[in-house]
Amino acid sequence: MLAHEFMRNAYLAGTFVALACGLVGYFVVLRGQVFAGDALSHVAFTGALAAAAAGIDVRLGLFVATIAVALGLGGLGERARPDDVTIGSVFAWVLGLGVLFLSIFVNGSSGSGGTTAVRVLFGSILGLSGGEAWLAAAIALAAALALVAIARPLLFSSLDPEVARGIGLPVRALGLGFLAILAVVAAEATQAVGALLLLGLLAAPAGAARLLTARPWLGLGLSAAIAVGSTWLGLALSYEIPNLPAGTAVIGVAAASFALAALGRWRPPVRRVAA
């Protein structure tokens, strides 16, 4: 399997993108910002299509759009934690913009437009070239390192914002910085698993880790490990099974690990005895 260059590229990019997703995802889940991650993944779609319609590099559109919207959402919400109605309203409009760019792009480029849209929506990890894979790995690694650098104060301010502010931590700046890292990861992961599926890599490994342990550092590591493991297994599955798209396989394994973690923790509900 690894004799093929496209599989080596997929494993290289996939490993680091999954690592970043697992780390960032843990905080996304901890801070209750899964919906923000969902919205940013759709912003990535619109950004990429806008760049494609304007004829510039898709990656530029991805990064500019996600970072701008992340900071905008952070500015709208309390303590850089926007509420879900605000996110929903912005998000609905961003989808509308995506439709606009899609129609401009598809009309302008007779035929190939649909393929690009599908690549953006569902990813194309098996179609990365060597250079693209190295770039993706480097950006994802940088985002992961940035997150690890602010992990300690971010964890504190996520768990107890009041006390964190009391001892002088810049809670608002940390929240914005976190959204910016999330935006970079979302833009990067869009190229690997696609705008519509990256939510699974953010939410599922982190959710499983939260179910398995309450200890934050162990959970963070576990989340990253599950994300990377899901990507490895998913890529192998999609190589072995024809017709199984890589994105679907990766998300399927991640979702299965979440389900297993939930089942492992499940206890029959204790019935209260009527007084």
Added chain:
Amino acid sequence: MSTEFAGLSWNPVSDLEQLTAYPFMVQALEAGTIVAAMAGAIGWFMVLRRQAFAGHTLSVIAFPGAAGATLAGIPVALGYYGACGLGALALSLVSRGERGRISTESAAIGTVQAFALGLGFLFVSVYGGQLIGLQSLLFGTFLGITASQVETLLWIALATLAALALVGRPLLFASVDAEVARASGVPTAVLSLSFLLLLALAVAATAQITGALLVFALLVTPAATAQRLTARPGPGLALSVGLALAVTWLGLSIAYFSPYPVGFWVTSVSFGLYVLVRLATRREAR
């Protein structure tokens, strides 16, 4: 085209006549009206209950439903309703299993959503990549609606609104203060499952018109605007439905005279209104 296309004039009467000259446009307006009334009402409760994320997840679940039905060769409408109904059950299962742990609950909803989309993509690629079909599943075919679809839609909307009217009062109580409602004997768990099922029904019906990704625009934005303007339930609901109707009509009319898609105009008009209202009510909120 037999009828000439004159473009937008300054005469509103002739513009209106032009707008309704084609049957496809009349049907789009009818379907849009039904869908907007239903989405405005359900959306108001969805925003009140802070279930925008669950609503969005249900609306994307429509996509694998439609793709799966196409693959299996069964009627697509069945796929929409089946998938959204199953989605509502799954969501209610994950949120009940983890009561009190909001963060894990949202992780579970996100996982359900991503998995459903992954399945949808699998179905599409097994089917053999009808790319144009994929886009209409995701972004809708507002202008390709048949008269029988409008009729079905009307019945579904009437049923949904009737059911909503039936559970409206206890649902409102349970949404505003779940603890007190539970203590005074309101069956909150049953209500929350039935609300998710109603939401699923509305989403499945709407998604066939607007596409899986854009249902959400009609559900969330008019309701969010209405709740910024008034906290009172009666006027709020009416306002939400009114706004949804207005943005749908405006969006469809503008789209008719412009080269850009309906989805873009509907979302832009409603988002514009939301931003205006947000700016106008900013001072009072503080």
